[in-house]
Amino acid sequence: MKGFYGEFGGQFVAETLIPVLDELDKSFELLKCDKDFNDKLNDLLKNYAGRPTPIYYAENMSKKYGCKVYFKREDLLHTGAHKINNSLGQALLAKKMGKKRIIAETGAGQHGVATATVAALLNLKCTVYMGSIDAKRQSMNVKRMKMLGAEVKVVDEGTKTLKDAVSAALREWVSSCNTTHYVLGSALGPYPFPKIVSHFQSVIGKESREYFENLGIMPDYIIACVGGGSNAIGVFKGFLDVESVRLVGVEAGGISDKDGEHAARMSFGKKGIFQGSLSYVLTDKSGQISNVHSVSAGLDYAGVGPEHSFLKEIKRCEYHYARDKEALDGCLELCKLEGILPALESSHAVGYFIKNASKFKDKTILINLSGRGDKDLEIILENMEGTI
Amino acid sequence: MKGFYILGGYPDMKKFEEVFKYIAEKADFVEVGLAYNDPVADGPVIAEAASKVVKSNIKIDDILKIVEAYKKSKVYIMTYANIFYQYGLKEFSQKYKNLINGVIIADLPNRMHSFFYDNGFDIPVIPFVTPESRDEDIEELKGSKADFIYFVGVRGVTGSEVNFLDTELVEKVQFVKKVTNKNVVFGFGIKTKKDTEKVMTYADGFVIGTEAVKRQTNINEFKKYIESIIR
Numbered sequence: 001m002k003g004f005y006g007e008f009g010g011q012f013v014a015e016t017l018i019p020v021l022d023e024l025d026k027s028f029e030l031l032k033c034d035k036d037f038n039d040k041l042n043d044l045l046k047n048y049a050g051r052p053t054p055i056y057y058a059e060n061m062s063k064k065y066g067c068k069v070y071f072k073r074e075d076l077l078h079t080g081a082h083k084i085n086n087s088l089g090q091a092l093l094a095k096k097m098g099k100k101r102i103i104a105e106t107g108a109g110q111h112g113v114a115t116a117t118v119a120a121l122l123n124l125k126c127t128v129y130m131g132s133i134d135a136k137r138q139s140m141n142v143k144r145m146k147m148l149g150a151e152v153k154v155v156d157e158g159t160k161t162l163k164d165a166v167s168a169a170l171r172e173w174v175s176s177c178n179t180t181h182y183v184l185g186s187a188l189g190p191y192p193f194p195k196i197v198s199h200f201q202s203v204i205g206k207e208s209r210e211y212f213e214n215l216g217i218m219p220d221y222i223i224a225c226v227g228g229g230s231n232a233i234g235v236f237k238g239f240l241d242v243e244s245v246r247l248v249g250v251e252a253g254g255i256s257d258k259d260g261e262h263a264a265r266m267s268f269g270k271k272g273i274f275q276g277s278l279s280y281v282l283t284d285k286s287g288q289i290s291n292v293h294s295v296s297a298g299l300d301y302a303g304v305g306p307e308h309s310f311l312k313e314i315k316r317c318e319y320h321y322a323r324d325k326e327a328l329d330g331c332l333e334l335c336k337l338e339g340i341l342p343a344l345e346s347s348h349a350v351g352y353f354i355k356n357a358s359k360f361k362d363k364t365i366l367i368n369l370s371g372r373g374d375k376d377l378e379i380i381l382e383n384m385e386g387t388i
Numbered sequence: 389m390k391g392f393y394i395l396g397g398y399p400d401m402k403k404f405e406e407v408f409k410y411i412a413e414k415a416d417f418v419e420v421g422l423a424y425n426d427p428v429a430d431g432p433v434i435a436e437a438a439s440k441v442v443k444s445n446i447k448i449d450d451i452l453k454i455v456e457a458y459k460k461s462k463v464y465i466m467t468y469a470n471i472f473y474q475y476g477l478k479e480f481s482q483k484y485k486n487l488i489n490g491v492i493i494a495d496l497p498n499r500m501h502s503f504f505y506d507n508g509f510d511i512p513v514i515p516f517v518t519p520e521s522r523d524e525d526i527e528e529l530k531g532s533k534a535d536f537i538y539f540v541g542v543r544g545v546t547g548s549e550v551n552f553l554d555t556e557l558v559e560k561v562q563f564v565k566k567v568t569n570k571n572v573v574f575g576f577g578i579k580t581k582k583d584t585e586k587v588m589t590y591a592d593g594f595v596i597g598t599e600a601v602k603r604q605t606n607i608n609e610f611k612k613y614i615e616s617i618i619r
Contacts, residue, residue, distance in 0.1 A: 014428070014540075015498060018497045019521070019525075020520075167426055170428045171429075178543075273470040275426065278473075285474055286445075286447070287471035288424065
């Protein structure tokens with residue numbers, strides 16, 4: 001069936017959106033091979049966003065843990081995270097499709113900031129939906145989006161986090177889809193969004209692959225955090241065909257295995273239909289979507305991109321989780337050993353690596369640093385009082 | 389075809405039973421909503437009511453027991469795909485195919501019906517047409533086994549404002565009837581008797597949701613409202 005990765009994916013949305021999704025798919029397929037479109041996108045990625053991002057060999061960390069640790073520095077991009085890759089691509093696509101306005105949802109605020117930024121750049125009207133809990137814990141990003149000229153709509157329903165921001169954006173899109181493009185922020189939702197987002201994020205994997213090919217080696221492991229899964233799918237894409245490279249996605253383990261206290265869909269979720277696609281979901285047996293928790297607003301989500309579910313099913317990728325505490329420890333360790341403050345999302349990947357360091361002895365590991373942690377400072381300080 | 393949507397288990401099972409018993413005798417068909425906590429197609433009234441039902445942990449089987457006990461007219465279940473998926477598509481179908489006349493699934497577009505049928509679902513899924521539906525998509529609905537086609541009259545959620553005599557809307561409904569040879573029921577945005585009269589000049593039926601759910605907490609208010617519509 002079109003739009004599926006194995007049994008995952010699909011288009012579980014209102015009928016109203018079907019012509020719009022078809023138009024989006026058609027436009028994307030045409031433009032992704034269009035020279036002018038790609039020239040413009042590549043120019044912006046290079047000169048505006050700051051690509052290619054470096055790969056940094058972390059000598060201190062490597063020494064301490066007895067392996068070779070590299071970081072893909074998506075945190076050095078304009079607006080502070082990999083999200084700008086996708087926002088630029090989709091906003092250019094929207095513009096080519098004749099849309100005058102874009103909307104987006106955001107959890108941690110990074111996707112909202114990236115979308116508000118490209119909207120300003122490309123002269124598009126922009127509205128960003130954000131759960132009220134996230135808006136409070138990421139208040140600096142709310143201010144940034146407003147400074148960039150975006151309207152921020154705070155969603156005070158349901159869990160008041162990313163799930164409800166996505167629902168609000170989907171609701172609004174149903175009524176405004178003729179004039180508005182929804183810049184979905186992760187590799188999830190109805191087809192063709194997972195395909196489009198992973199395409200625009202695959203630049204991470206492409207650059208990483210080139211780097212290691214130039215070194216004449218391949219990493220043994222690639223580790224990336226997984227919320228919706230866009231940074232992970234972006235870096236994994238470059239290595240899917242290299243069987244020797246083990247791909248590890250790290251989800252938010254929250255504070256316990258208990259329902260509502262984590263966001264580990266692959267470990268504790270089941271197959272379900274949520275916000276546009278069939279994938280692993282945290283849902284109860286009556287079909288209600290479970291509450292989730294993570295110290296990181298960007299990982300605090302009940303669903304995951306369908307391609308990740310497929311990669312788990314065919315055993316090409318393995319998925320684990322890091323607890324809040326392990327992520328915070330990972331964050332602090334990277335600060336102290338390498339002078340890099342990672343976003344709490346990326347800190348889950350670092351935390352997982354540190355916790356399992358013995359398993360990585362003598363190996364070469366690439367960790368995707370999806371974003372920087374300035375936005376999380378208050379949360380980090382609040383949670384690590386006494387240890388800093 | 390005069391239909392009303394009521395929310396299963398709202399505000400509690402006793403009041404739902406009262407409301408269902410009454411409406412089953414009065415309406416040509418009843419849509420019974422199964423609450424979902426991510427209701428992207430619902431406006432604030434139904435979404436808020438659904439959120440209360442979800443918190444009270446009411447079971448689908450208990451709602452359908454009431455339907456079974458008092459069913460007089462046709463009954464359609466309206467909800468979201470994950471509710472059926474978690475119940476088990478085959479299991480739900482086998483258990484209720486003789487009781488209910490169809491399902492209306494807000495996040496299951498027509499092209500995805502085959503996903504349900506291929507996974508053992510044997511109850512007719514009611515197709516949607518919207519003002520945006522393309523002619524070729526409408527033509528594909530010719531062979532549908534469903535009793536009617538659900539025309540979503542507004543771009544937006546339930547309870548939105550709509551101009552029922554908009555020329556494009558009227559022509560679209562007429563086109564659907566002509567091409568598919570099926571009854572077309574107009575949904576979303578209908579509030580008053582006047583609205584229904586306008587809709588019935590070109591559609592075969594209507595369904596009222598938000599205004600009915602608003603009054604589900606008070607059976608007298610509910611009865612008064614239904615009377616005002618179907619008198």
